[in-house]
Amino acid sequence: MLEIDTIRTLAADMVQKANSGHAGMPMGCAPMAFVLFTNFIKQNPKNPRWVDRDRFVLSNGHGCALQYIIFHLLGYKITMDDLKNFRQVDSITPGHPEAKHGIEGIELTTGPLGQGISSSVGIALAEAHMAATFNREGFKIIDNYTYCICGDGCLQEGISSEASSLAGHLKLGKLIVLYDDNSITIDGDTALGFTEDVLKRYEAYGWHVSKIDDGDHDLEAIKNKIEEARSIKDKPSIIKIKTTIGFGSMHQGEEKVHGSPLGDDDIKELKKKFGLDPEKKFHIPNSVYEFFHKISARGDQSEANWNKLFENYKLKYPELAAELIRRIEGRLPDNFESFFPTFTPDDPAQATRKYSETVLNNIADHLPELIGGSADLTGSNLTKWKTAKEFQADSTGLGSYDGRCIRFGVREHGMAAICNGIASYGGLIPFAATFFNFISYALGAVRLSALSRFRVLYIMTHDSIGLGEDGPTHQPVETLAGLRALPNILNFRPADGNEVSGSYLEALKHQHKPSVLILSRQGVPNLKGTDLAKVRLGAYIIVDSLAGKKLDLIIIGTGSEVSVAVEAGKLLSEKHKLLVRVVSMPCWELFEEQSQEYKESIFSKDVPVLSVDILKNDPSVEALSALGWERYAHGSVSMKTFGSSGPYKKLFTKFGFDADQVAKKALKLIEFFKDKKPDWKVCRFEE
Amino acid sequence: MLEIDTIRTLAADMVQKANSGHAGMPMGCAPMAFVLFTNFIKQNPKNPRWVDRDRFVLSNGHGCALQYIIFHLLGYKITMDDLKNFRQVDSITPGHPEAKHGIEGIELTTGPLGQGISSSVGIALAEAHMAATFNREGFKIIDNYTYCICGDGCLQEGISSEASSLAGHLKLGKLIVLYDDNSITIDGDTALGFTEDVLKRYEAYGWHVSKIDDGDHDLEAIKNKIEEARSIKDKPSIIKIKTTIGFGSMHQGEEKVHGSPLGDDDIKELKKKFGLDPEKKFHIPNSVYEFFHKISARGDQSEANWNKLFENYKLKYPELAAELIRRIEGRLPDNFESFFPTFTPDDPAQATRKYSETVLNNIADHLPELIGGSADLTGSNLTKWKTAKEFQADSTGLGSYDGRCIRFGVREHGMAAICNGIASYGGLIPFAATFFNFISYALGAVRLSALSRFRVLYIMTHDSIGLGEDGPTHQPVETLAGLRALPNILNFRPADGNEVSGSYLEALKHQHKPSVLILSRQGVPNLKGTDLAKVRLGAYIIVDSLAGKKLDLIIIGTGSEVSVAVEAGKLLSEKHKLLVRVVSMPCWELFEEQSQEYKESIFSKDVPVLSVDILKNDPSVEALSALGWERYAHGSVSMKTFGSSGPYKKLFTKFGFDADQVAKKALKLIEFFKDKKPDWKVCRFEE
Ligand SMILES: [Ca+2]
Numbered sequence A, B: 001m002l003e004i005d006t007i008r009t010l011a012a013d014m015v016q017k018a019n020s021g022h023a024g025m026p027m028g029c030a031p032m033a034f035v036l037f038t039n040f041i042k043q044n045p046k047n048p049r050w051v052d053r054d055r056f057v058l059s060n061g062h063g064c065a066l067q068y069i070i071f072h073l074l075g076y077k078i079t080m081d082d083l084k085n086f087r088q089v090d091s092i093t094p095g096h097p098e099a100k101h102g103i104e105g106i107e108l109t110t111g112p113l114g115q116g117i118s119s120s121v122g123i124a125l126a127e128a129h130m131a132a133t134f135n136r137e138g139f140k141i142i143d144n145y146t147y148c149i150c151g152d153g154c155l156q157e158g159i160s161s162e163a164s165s166l167a168g169h170l171k172l173g174k175l176i177v178l179y180d181d182n183s184i185t186i187d188g189d190t191a192l193g194f195t196e197d198v199l200k201r202y203e204a205y206g207w208h209v210s211k212i213d214d215g216d217h218d219l220e221a222i223k224n225k226i227e228e229a230r231s232i233k234d235k236p237s238i239i240k241i242k243t244t245i246g247f248g249s250m251h252q253g254e255e256k257v258h259g260s261p262l263g264d265d266d267i268k269e270l271k272k273k274f275g276l277d278p279e280k281k282f283h284i285p286n287s288v289y290e291f292f293h294k295i296s297a298r299g300d301q302s303e304a305n306w307n308k309l310f311e312n313y314k315l316k317y318p319e320l321a322a323e324l325i326r327r328i329e330g331r332l333p334d335n336f337e338s339f340f341p342t343f344t345p346d347d348p349a350q351a352t353r354k355y356s357e358t359v360l361n362n363i364a365d366h367l368p369e370l371i372g373g374s375a376d377l378t379g380s381n382l383t384k385w386k387t388a389k390e391f392q393a394d395s396t397g398l399g400s401y402d403g404r405c406i407r408f409g410v411r412e413h414g415m416a417a418i419c420n421g422i423a424s425y426g427g428l429i430p431f432a433a434t435f436f437n438f439i440s441y442a443l444g445a446v447r448l449s450a451l452s453r454f455r456v457l458y459i460m461t462h463d464s465i466g467l468g469e470d471g472p473t474h475q476p477v478e479t480l481a482g483l484r485a486l487p488n489i490l491n492f493r494p495a496d497g498n499e500v501s502g503s504y505l506e507a508l509k510h511q512h513k514p515s516v517l518i519l520s521r522q523g524v525p526n527l528k529g530t531d532l533a534k535v536r537l538g539a540y541i542i543v544d545s546l547a548g549k550k551l552d553l554i555i556i557g558t559g560s561e562v563s564v565a566v567e568a569g570k571l572l573s574e575k576h577k578l579l580v581r582v583v584s585m586p587c588w589e590l591f592e593e594q595s596q597e598y599k600e601s602i603f604s605k606d607v608p609v610l611s612v613d614i615l616k617n618d619p620s621v622e623a624l625s626a627l628g629w630e631r632y633a634h635g636s637v638s639m640k641t642f643g644s645s646g647p648y649k650k651l652f653t654k655f656g657f658d659a660d661q662v663a664k665k666a667l668k669l670i671e672f673f674k675d676k677k678p679d680w681k682v683c684r685f686e687e
């Protein structure tokens, strides 16, 4: 078929010109993508952000030439020059699809295998929730399918197992996965390492499964099976489609067509085989354009119909309609900030995870876009607010799709990917919760939250050795260092109730960044001087003895160590008559954004700085000052090793985190700088 | 049964005394563990390291009281006091089982869910390989089973899906998993989020499956099903055993017995119910001790028989026997160092992944304990040496169990856990390979390599924006920061061929640490001054202009940026007549271990230091000097953002990593310090 063969040769041309990329997948998947986009996908290329569009996700993102070509043919904003610029610096057509990178209509950043299909579960979940929330009798405002193409690689990844198992449990009937079964992975034949019965596995998850034996030619079968999948309402569907990777190439069906250009000779032969002019590159016959433009005109009409429906909805349900618009735009409710609790030193000491629960209880009813849950640690993460309803299929009797408490199960990586999908859908602010240590299970997806600029909240409790008896297997020491190095993410480690409130507020206000809320298991007092409103500064002074005089020392801490720093400061003031400032630094990233003047007002010239931070930022067991903190501090109390199993107070003492030991170290630091000036770290060489 | 009820009440006592922990699982799993340890497990408590012991792994490690109790009863070195010290600081009985933490016989560190069962696959794989390598007609020197108990949580984790799929493919018939199906997770009933058909899924993986309806009482069925599983030689087995969590407690079958003490009243009632004295705590009737001691005497005899067999083996196959002993001790071959290649600047520029391949080709035949592979990137990671045989089941015709090239499939997390299992088995040095960015998929297991002190090599290629067109989804920027903060791991980023050789040598020599080899996709020249033998110092001078005179600048780099630093240094020397030193730092952790004198010989007083490192160590997009590098450097050329898709040379220019731009920044740095002295960073406050 000319349309399909045009896609195939165009993909070959793109990869050849870039001299890099993957032609095999687009050539093999062109038929299924063609059937999907020309028969089923509800879309309007002129308005790729139309709320009720069907979502399409290319999970095997290395085959993105396919999506770029189809988008071009359909009239999305992607030109022939963009296709020719495939994989070039600053093009809108990078080597893997990137959300918010110039092509409206790319829903998700994919490429890291397994992410796309897993986030597709999140998209389908979001659709189910939004439909349950906003649809009314006669007004199916939200009513779209989520289609995902994936390959063998995606289905080998554990993340897709997690998300797929949950999708089956949740009966997400509008999720349809087309599995490109080409028997080839990068290493060669799937016989080398992937011989499981995939469809049987998906049946075990509760999915509807079907297969197509000749996905290279049998367009009718593809159409019928997709039609069938659409008709199954209470199960996600997977359709296994047997294809030939690099279809048409001299090396079709071999792994060598997976990841490199075919070569000019092969491409010429290919074009001949398809009855196309072998000398023409990047050639699209007019009839092909015309065919696709007809399809996209249909999409234009679809949206027009929907717009009419929505106008009537607005008339009948003006508040709901306004709310939907607000949420799709990602705006927070107007009076939103007023619901955040504040605390005073008279309030009882509680774990910061507990303050987090208080914040959720206060804000959740006023923030209906907040949806999420825990990876089977709901009672420990304290993320289920009082009024939260379960997100479950009606038929289970456990909840319904308008619920906002998601039971992710013990599936951290899948959970984070699902949250990316929810964020991608729009109108929702997803959150994911587990122990802080186990964000390391989910980093592949957390990274994509940051890269994709999705507002996802990671609520991570049990943040240090302060979790006590569970021991080093559960005590993060290195985790924060990696997160602090990740671009476009905010890491909050609040010291007490006020800072928890302020951290949530900042996290929610940053519409284009994920945030990590790093919370203690153990109780911490509400400190004098902490301030909800100052969290936005990243760091600020909470204790300053005799302002105006020359300080002897600045102690800086984060999270549960701030109260230790305050105690140590008190001890140094009272017993040693030293002038000490204590700084709390709930968010490094926000502090870095402040003016140089502000920074210099926190860290005074010629005053040594001691950091107290239980999370290790250290490059080695032997080194005693904490890497990372050298940015601000001259000395450091920090973890040097893994933690240990025991009651947390004993662990704090064992590892040096009590007022006495901190004060002792502080005295040594002051002594060290007696005859020399400490360098003023905030005043540093920067270009 | 008295023995089982004693285990149950003892577990309840331990958790009660610790006032923390998990009694529900031991109380529910006591029957299956009892049957397993008293009927099947081949072990000798007097010598827990006996080579041919059966391996036991408690994957739901939070139930470790169960294992501690059974070990105590069997006469392993774990006293009643140790049981009473459960979860206390510096005890040998921490909250989750920790390998190499005082109890010989704990094979693996578990607790993070899914790790134990996944590493069990590695243990079974190692057994198959060692048996194929060392057994001879009439001499089944290596012939043990791997038994694993796991719960719902472990089976929800993607890591276990990955490893289980591979175990089925590899037909690891001596792996037997007992699945504690108690319908409870922390969140409550598994109906909330885990409703898939687990056994059907495992059948799809190619496992033998069976189930037991009453795992609380039907010891005979447990015995029979284990017997059956042992008889299936070409498939791993999973036995789903229905149990009651917290069996005997007033709250049996409820999630509340999962993670907290039962309370004194409940424990008293429990003991009454079992016909035990409700007033006695930590009580073990003599008959129970006697029963278990008989079991362990049997183990003593087993090892005696094996020792006799091994004596005869030694006589008949003295070289093989010596080799087995060497490998079990973890000693490298005597002449081992002589096989590492060295390079000169006349050798052609190649990618460091390519030098890595050369190293493997040179050493693999001389290091038969090296075994491993790639997560479906064999041809890109270049980890299959010329003579490597495939590790596959004979019946597939693709290889055999004595092969050393493992096809892990697209299963990074599973791969790392499997390598932990292989390392745990002994006699082998496992390696895992993928793109550096995707170590973030595997961090949960990498962390356990470090905590467990396992010598696992992570061969991570495509280490930066230098991978080019695949773009930011594949370009690590933050990854190294987190790894550098992890205790007990070595991170090598070699600059050229000599440093690749040296990095492998150091990685292999460190028997109790994992190492990460961070390698480029793109070519780098072999530099004058690099030295295989100096890699052990972590950092060393490779260019020093006019030694003896006062330097103007030190430039320090790692990996592919060292050659950029050398070029920039040359430009500064020749064009600007500056005295420049260039330092290569292949391994921070090893440098930190060096003497202060050595460190001060690298970084001279009053000389500014500029770092050039393409991996981001930065806390925010806005900050311009690289976090982490502030430990050594006064200025930095580093990544501030995610990377981009494009040819790598253009990306290097785009992001500032060429000699011109580095030199320009160097000049500004020197200018900045014209009137002031840079602080001497290696000479810092340390306690
Ligand atoms: Ca494939």
Ligand SMILES: [Ca+2]
Pocket (backbone or CB within 6 Å): B151, B152, B153, B180, B181, B182, B183, B184, B185
């Ligand atoms: Ca369970």
